[in-house]
Amino acid sequence: MKKRQRLIMRSVILVVIALALGYTLYNTVFNDKKEPVKAGDTAPNFALEDLEGNQVELKDYKGKGVFLNFWGTYCPPCEKEMPAIQRQYDKYKDQGVVVLAVDIAEPKFTVEKFVKQKNLTFPILLDQQREVVEEYGVGNLPATYLISPEGKVVDKITGELNDTLVRNYMEKIKP
């Protein structure tokens, strides 16, 4: 029947256009090339050098809770929360929690001075090329990712932390 044919033709044309338009719109709205890492995701593995020049991989800490902190010496709240993290790290390091503090693209000299001044003992990693920062889609500093012993991101926290908060978070990821 002619009428039926016409309906099918029109429907097909409209559906094809709607699909193309829908795809375009979807990509326009969500055009971030990489989705930022969020709670529930598997934490992307990375390899960075520490201050001694050793390569550290996230994978090496499987089985431990990883408190992954992104920071810079130019960020005052990062500076303020460091002592709290150090104090809690001292308590939790024997319970299988490790702190990885990733400094974002600063000279080694600056980082070393800072670490010496604050007496930090956990591994400090240098992300000179900002590759890990981009991979995680970090955003505002300080940013902390809580990674479970299984390698899953439990939570992402942005903003300054204090002793109570750090303790609660370490409690969460302790194996």
Place this chain on the structure above:
Amino acid sequence: MDKVKCDCGHLNPYGTIICEACGKPIQEESPEKLLNMRYEGTARRSQTYNTNVVDKIWNFFSSVKVGVWLIVITLIASAIGTIFPQQMYIPPTANPAAYYEKEYGMLGEIYYILGFHNLYSSWWFVLLLGLIGVSITVASIDRGVPLFRSLRNQRVAKHDNFLKKQRMFAVSKRPEDEEQFMEEILFRLKEKRYRVRREDNSILAEKGRFSRWGPYVNHVGLIIFLLGSMLRIVPGLYLDEDMWIREGETKAIKGTDQEYYLKHDKFTFEVYDKKEERFSEALNRVQQPVPKNYQSDVTLYKADEKLPGAKPDLSEVKDYSIQVNKPLEFDGYSLYQVDYRQEMRYMHFELQNAETEEAVGSFSVDLLNPKDDFDLGDGNRVELEGYYPDFYFDKETKKPATKTNIPNNPAFIFKMFTPETPEGEVAFIGIRQNLDPSGDNQYKVAFNGIDTEFITGLTVKKDYTLPIILIGGIIFMIGVVQGLYWNHRRVWVKVKEEDVWMAAHTNKNWHGIRRELDDITVKLNMKQLVDQQEESKKA
């Protein structure tokens, strides 16, 4: 909806204005003197049926009015998008939410909230473009198909009322020898390059029909164009990224997912030489240096797959000198020279006796990666105690601090050791600042020049959509030319019992067809065709 039966027996679809077969106007008693020949008086399909949702959507988009409104809205939005700068042109560090309000007040805030700051990739702008695409497609199918069908099926003999109601019309005396007259008029029409058909005592002469397809060809081009720009969003087809590389630095090329690395070996900036005779006059006139060459000598590397952050395993691909409009091309990517910057890299200092200013030794600090210990020989030594690349004094902690990690305003704390001062003395050095915190230092660190370094600004481009957009553009232009430079002209001749009727129609350039037919009517001793529209205007 019923079909409409014409006197000639042909069944026309509902909505038809002129019978598809014989050309008789369906609404016989129409007060209009002339026929509306648009789309050959066929029933536009959308007007005909309006039963279900699909038909309703179809009808909505087939309306030219809707299409024009969509275009007008898009144009107005595009214009508004140019009032304040787009997000990509505001300082990259600024928070857009705050920036627009601060710079442009309440209007700026509204601008931001409505998404005008990122207009051309906002969802509603893309939606508008998409709807224009739908409108073009549907409206073209809705009009083009019936028009094509009716022109292909047109008959030679038309109804009297069809001829009478054409804009160009005349009634002449019946010739004595009908056969001879027919032969002659056919010959004259052919001479004017008409394609002629004869049926008994009726003639249809036609030329330039393909100019009627101009608008549809044009629309096909537009749709291909829209499709091409839509494909830019598909990952891997389009890339446009900026990157900065210092001299000596090796960096992953943006947008290649760390597959390619680029080392910037050397930057060259040259100006035209005033001493060269050919240029001297012109150069003296402009009074300022005229750039001759911006060039980045680079080495391209390919890297194996690796973890984020890990050192790449690089293998060299090629050396190249990128100049303006002479991009480095590889694997579908092009690297263009677009910008450059000069930044402080090394600061030179002298350790001096505070009183005599006699130099004891000199050293340089790398502002991006400073050493912490400088041995100046003879027991003289300087230690870097603190480094603040973007110095400010933090009033809260009462300590020097840094705003960012970029060396915009570097400041240093040095500890100086000499055989006379083995305990060490502390000095604070910043740009135009040289502080002696203790006030009785025997030695001082004096600023002794800087080395700057070039940073080249490159754009990484990849565009597989360009050929599609180009093809779309070409088809668009072909359509325009086809519709503008050719006319679809038709002439109908009907020899009746008492007289000869002649009518003509063209889609544009009525003056042209009149001149053409005047020539024929004069030669055949017929009545000149009258422009009935002009006549009625005069009346």
